[in-house]
């Protein structure tokens with residue numbers, strides 16, 4: 001999708017009030033896209049929109065929506081319809097994380113992760129995509145979806161079965177979706193970042209045997225070792241939209257892991273087992 005004629009076009013960004021979503025929103029605003037930021041906390045949404053308006057001058061709308069709540073997502077569809085014929089770009093960045101061995105992670109936590117990271121993302125797409133497809137059928141213009149998964153989708157370390165499987169789900173459903181929407185001129189990119197310093201670092205919940213100081217230190221170290229900033233990631237995402245790239249591992253570690261696992265899966269498993277044991 002070309003990003004050069006963005007005037008009057010709308011980008012909808014879930015999780016746009018913070019971290020990766022905010023950085024991508026900023027980059028899209030710099031290209032001239034109007035924005036609709038979606039998250040739960042209204043004060044944070046307002047703060048993010050004020051900064052974006054001051055920096056870019058584009059129109060920035062906000063809506064308080066919990067993507068895991070069906071009635072909220074229905075209202076999102078109406079909000080988008082009040083602003084434009086359809087979303088031109090959807091970025092699904094809203095997400096949550098936790099760590100714990102499979103048997104230590106309560107089923108309620110599996111539900112919480114799946115309800116936001118998978119079901120929430122799917123429900124946003126089910127609500128906004130039909131208008132995008134219909135509009136594409138009449139104007140023939142290209143549009144794009146960006147789903148933020150994680151390198152955890154393929155690194156699959158111990159202690160990450162719940163979170164990692166939500167992100168593996170996002171990767172798989174995005175690849176299927178790419179086939180489904182290609183005839184309607186809609187591209188799909190899945191982004192798989194390594195640990196990136198964002199406010200999510202302070203929200204990681206740990207369960208059972210991982211709920212201790214040592215695990216917390218290991219996770220902090222992973223955030224400290226990040227090889228990519230939120231702004232660098234946002235630039236990468238926009239390049240991927242332009243080139244129509246299907247999967248984007250973001251960060252040196254995420255990129256090496258992505259290729260290493262494909263070429264040498266057994267060695268990769270042994271390496272991860274040695275390097276990261278909670």
Ligand SMILES: NC(=O)c1ccc[n+]([C@@H]2O[C@H](COP(=O)([O-])OP(=O)(O)OC[C@H]3O[C@@H](n4cnc5c(N)ncnc54)[C@H](OP(=O)(O)O)[C@@H]3O)[C@@H](O)[C@H]2O)c1
Pocket residue numbers: 014015016017018019020021038039040041042044065066067068092093094095096097116120148149150151192193194195196197198199200201203
């Ligand atoms: N940072 C990393 O290291 C990293 C690495 C790989 C993948 N990721 C993925 O990247 C995405 C963004 O993470 P981040 O680091 O930018 O985290 P963040 O700074 O905590 O931002 C998360 C955003 O999602 C929103 N959100 C959370 N739950 C929501 C819900 N139920 N409904 C609507 N909005 C919700 C939050 O706002 P409210 O709380 O106000 O709703 C916030 O705007 C996530 O999907 C995460 O899994 C992050």
